[in-house]
Amino acid sequence: MLDWNTKSIPDRWLNLAQKKPDDQAIIHWDAIKGKRVWSYNGLISTALLYTKFLTDNAVKQNDVCAIIIRHNPDFYPIYFAVGLIGAIPAILAYPNSRLHADKFRHGLSGMATHSGLDWILTEKELEDIVTPLVSIEKNKIKGIIYPLTSDKDNIESSKHDDYLKACNAILSTADKNSPFLLQHSSGTTGLQKAVVLSHHAITSHIQEYSSVLGISNSDKVVSWLPLYHDMGLIAAFHLPLICGIPTVQIDPFQWVSMPELLIEVISEEGGTITWLPNFAYDFMSDRIDQDDIRQYNLKSLRMVINCSEPIRAESHEKFFTKFASLGLQRSSLSSCYALAEATFAVTQTLHGKEAKKLNVNRNLFSKNIVEVATPQSAQDNIRSCVSSGKVLPSCQVKIIDEDNNELQDKKIGEIVIQSTSLFNEYRNAPQKTNSVLKGGWFYTGDMGFLLDDECYVIGRKDNLIIYAGKNIHPEDVEDVISEVPHVIPGRVVVFGVDKVELGTQTICAIVETNVDKDKYKDLKGNIKRACMSIDISISDIYLVPTRWLIKSSSGKPSRNVNRDRILRYEHEEQT
Template sequence: MQNLYSHIQTHANNTPNKTAIVFKDVSVSYEQFDKFTQKVRAWINEQSIEKGRIGLIFLPQTPQAIMWFFGLMSAGIIPSFMPLPSHKQDVKKYWESHQQLIELTNPSLIITTDEWLSSFDKITEKIECTVYDNNVLSSYISNETVHDTTYQVAFLQHSSGTTGLKKGVALSHEAVMDQIESYSTSLSATSEDVIVSWLPIYHDMGLIACTIMPLILGQTIILLDPFEWVSKPISLLQAITEYRGTLVWLPNFSFEHLRRTVKTKKFEGLDLSTVRAFVNCSEPCKAETFDRFFNHFQDIGATQEKLQVCYAMAETVYAVTQTEVGKVVNKIWVDEQALLESKVLLTSRGNGSQLLSCGKVIEGCQVKILNPDSSELVSSDCVGEIVISGKFLFDGYYHRPEKTKEVFDGSCYRTRDLGFIHDDELYVLGRRDDLIISNGRNYFAHEIERIVNDLPNIKPGRNIALGVYSEQIGSNEIYLVQERTKEELTDEKLDKQLIKVMRQAVQDEIGLLLRDVILVEPSWLHKSSSGKISRELNKSKLLEFLNKDKL
């Protein structure tokens, strides 16, 4: 068993001039990558930094950040990417939460830019941690000695933090290599594949699928800046065209964002024919999203066979399932009412809800569907909690034994995701945390949000459905909080019309009468570092808002 870094050395020796990463006008070969990491090792040794402790990387998304990550790992430091604050975040809350995280993690070092050096003075004062400028390596000579950490923790992935303090998912070299071997086989991936990605490298999809796996396999990564992609989505398609990209991972909202923003008049010069798979992952994948994406982009090379699905999470390194590349993903129709009662009842095409398969479980992983409140298997026609075992599970949440114990018994991981298996393929419905029980009926918050997002004059991704317990009725009442766009002016008459349309759409589709729809100003909703809307923080904010309204 080799450690992860040994593969970089192999590529540097065998294909030194091959491009590892392209970022804007910067191109880094595998030889250059290896030499940078050698300097990191020399620097670590000279500084006499304790091995086996954490090194946090607070750097912009660039090739240098990735080389620092592998350099620290090869020197015996456990690296972890961390996000820098964005203009959309509350900076005070960002530093408060990261101070807690840094104190909990107790890193030996932090790598950041000169711009942010002073920001760490206060938040590291309670621990023995030194903060370094990322440009410290200029005078260092390469050190070829690699620290042997094959059976130890390789790095930490941090959760997106939508339900409180981020959890550091500890992953060993062995687990990561087993995952890459299994997942790359399911994709028929080779060293000739070209990965094009805007995804943040501090979360699992961007880190594993689009950074670590490609580098271990000797592929080329076309790296985009996440913030630039959001403002210019067509840049992803332009990069695919220019570099003949073959594999692209995207969360469901990205498919919709591309379809809405890249108009047909901008298609000239774009070519998606080289792509083997656009892999939908990270959030519930929608059949309607695939249909809309295919219909919009088919003239420039999108096909139904290229639209694929993966079910993945940091606790399993990455992938649990993958649909078969080159074939159209399976879809089924189920009775909506039965589904709300946790039963799976197939219907004819066009009747009920259409669900998209997440594919078969990849080799080395096992999935069971259990009763969410016990360890009993549910019958094949019932919805339950997805429970995972296998050879590439995480080692636990770093310095969080109480959180580890809640979901992991050493052999099985309880995902808190709800789903079922049909014809040996997994169908994922959503998070248990997204499930709101109101008047004896089950509602998925993301389904309520989807209904509203599909309405005209609504900016998708700017709302949240939340359940608030009412002592008067003895059950949850469901509220929808919707952000206005910056362009919208407050108009009481128009607001009432918009609220009426949203309430009616939800009632028509799933029979739910919302307790209220609350329109709020832009940026009101709390988001995590991955851009996910935080249910816990926003529920607290809603309760505060409702209590003020009662005064």
């Protein structure tokens, strides 16, 4: 039986190390170097050595420590060490090889200013990039620390008890409502908002969420998700560590190169729960060769939780069809609506239940009305919606119109939420905080509707296109275009452009393709015809090569950034 009354998250880690010292805590999975298993006792013992290293480098309680480290087995005790000395961890994305050093440095500088970073804990390979940040006065960065180069083996492990006493002295002064971590919301680097989450917000949320998931001692989480994203950090990392069940951590970069790795690890480790963004369902279904996974099975997997709004019915069906032969159960196809500002989950499909699918009248849907389609409905007038599940007991969800009036079920509007695990503020951003936190309600900017106590998320409010008096959700158009041959699935961005002379918006699409330019005309014609099938007229189609689209930190193509980029490019071409 778990004790949920510990004051801080590090207290819980220490408690688990005492109660189950030799149990598996983290299985660090590396397809090249092999796996490393961390027990609770092993994690704490190594973390205590790192606490000595950090305090020797002048890191203090309440200092914000940005951690920029790749998939490394020592990442975990380093993260633990930051928490054990009462400092505040903030995991940031390690730059990929295609990101220019100046761009990364500029983004990190903006984040340092907005989030108030005190220290950067990173790898020696980034030394030339990050060192200049210390000299920028407005950043107020105290220094750069390279923990992986520390000779922790020479730190006096015999003083383990002394290090532990020092940590306990610090933790005894912590309040359950004091900040534990900074979780950055999705967005491009430098523009992300830092969400402050307290010990209590995280533990109380995980207590409730784990109950909804039906977590037991037989569960094991498997994840390739990056830990700088709330789905990876809260759901796939903190939840199992707080609940005392193992988590298997796969290198995100290895998964992208070998998506079958997730299938292999679930099969070999007996994984029971995994979270995936919607694009991963299509990515794995399209990229994995059946011959490469024939020897594996997914019988142990009881929940595959789709946590990327909006959820695509087609993605679920494709995924199930692909992996049913490995023992995947249809009831495992689950869903969740989550936000960094709510710690994580707001809604969740009940365990043992498949996420509910709903077919609606497409024409009425464009007028913000949900009418369930009948068997006699014309197929070209049907839009499929997938529920994100039922609202968690400690949360409240309502749908509002532009005048802040609450809407009834089956009416589309903005989703606003209340929760006991709601964030307190965006760090150092009172104006942004006040713009979304009003009267105890968080205005999410997401559009959706309620029906039969289930929440359906359909897109972002600021992405909505008003075309000829109809509300067009760009995700719908992107889905249709992604089905066109020679279009790279999931690599499509649709947006609206205001046309004053027409009194409406026109619809534009950026589409990644690998066809030769002499075939562009035919492909554009096929895209236009596909959109006409859902009564959409595309004004401009921009065909671009693979990897042209810029992604946000959540791994999805950034609509605003790519829109501005293509329009700027078009303007430069014209002038």
